[in-house]
Amino acid sequence: MAGGGVVRNADGMAEPELVDVVVVGLGVGGEEVAGRLAEAGLSVVGVERDLVGGECPYWGCIPSKMMIRAANALAEARRVDGLAGSAQVRADWAPVAKRIREEATDTWNDRAAVDRFTGKGGRFLRGSGRLDGPGRVRVGDQVFQARRGIVLGTGTRPSIPPIEGLAGTPYWTNHQAIEVAELPATLLIIGGGAIGLELAQVFARFGVGVTVLEASGRVLALEEPESSEVAAAALRADGVEIATEVKIERVGHDDDTFTVYAAGDRSFSAEKLLVVTGRRAHLDELGLDTVGVDATQRYLPVDDRMHVTDGIWAVGDVTGEGAFTHIAMYQASIVVADVLDRARRAEGGPDASGTASVVGGAMGAASAVGGSMGAAGPSGAAGTVPRADYRALPRVTFTDPEVGAVGLTERQARERGINVQVGFTELSSSTRGWIHGGEPGGFIKVIADADQGVLIGATSVGPAGGEVLSALVVAVHAAVPVSQLRHMIYAYPTFHRAIQSALNDLS
């Protein structure tokens, strides 16, 4: 797995080794970029200090959604009473922990991911990468000179608020919450955002006494207020206690109890404490000063082709454009297209026949470059590299009901001075919502730009809220006129048919 020996000059200093691309951080975004560039024939060094794949497969999306799948099965079984007879449900965490350990994470081992990357021709280095001047990356003793570029996909880590008494206690982050093999009896969660709510509902459905502490006036504070209401009601129905406007002053911990003390003489106690108050990029570790980039920023600003500065690209959470795997993948495809486009032009310009001089030094690689980009969509030819466009950024909180949203919320649209129209419908007033029953509730809300006659945002909350969202994402992404959306045929009786009612309510 190591990346080869260090070449030293007469003074014993490590000589930079010339490669095409160095990718620092092989999370979702970095792994995608590194693998595709290697497949295209470039010499790529991928540097990862922890696990190849990053947060999503080991401590994020995948294991958390496995937990949710299991918790939803329990909830659905509990709905049999009154609907289809009676069911006795006995929750057991063991199969969930086993599935996460064995199927999702290979006991938190990335050998398959490393093999996948090296199988594509990439060279893997385990370690921490750091910029070391223009075009250079240092990993321990080794220094690489990247002639095509450097890609930073270093992600984020949990942002832990500086609460008195918290540091030094065995509080959980998402890592311990995902790795837990035996559930505690009670759990406090600081943070009522998407991750906090998803995990709160899972643990509550498995019998844990969960309390969510949220500093602002509502959970899911970045989404529509109606989403917050439905999500809070659903979690309360599962037995979760939700406390808002909690101004935490200090945390106490003894052998088996955490106590959170808040303003107004409020206090909350539980066996475990999970802190999910957002994520933070650690730019200070990347040697950005050696290339003239300000490392004191919260995120690494990028342009619409993910350039940080000359010869350096960034992908994923570190860019601050949205902490989602689909953003990292979307950005990765742009970086791949851009790096290959520049490489091809540096080698004498695009050649559709594949006979141009070659990226990475082999004739076969040139056609591989064109071929792989063709499969991905953008051709990669000069001038056709796509530019990032986040207008239709979708996001889903996988609570039950799911909270899906795309584009602007009503408030964001009004703050931008847009001539806003809002349409709203309760899912229960649609045939499918009524058939499904009152639980767990939901709605569709659409936000239109009245001057343009198009949707600029939408929210879909319901049993399949994240799936119903896809139609709304297309509408916002492609700026489909509202008049056309109103006159589409919506299958009966689907949840997505409620979109038409919301559109008809636009006023």
Ligand SMILES: Cc1cc2nc3c(=O)[nH]c(=O)nc-3n(C[C@H](O)[C@H](O)[C@H](O)COP(=O)(O)OP(=O)(O)OC[C@H]3O[C@@H](n4cnc5c(N)ncnc54)[C@H](O)[C@@H]3O)c2cc1C
């Ligand atoms: C509990 C949870 C649930 C989530 N659920 C979803 C979901 O359902 N859907 C969704 O879209 N997103 C979800 N996310 C978010 C998603 O996991 C992230 O958006 C995604 O992992 C970002 O990918 P990335 O490549 O930017 O960074 P990361 O996955 O964070 O990977 C960055 C990698 O860089 C490495 N690294 C950092 N610095 C260096 C260095 N100097 N040298 C070498 N390596 C370095 C790190 O070790 C890490 O492996 C969830 C996150 C969490 C925590």
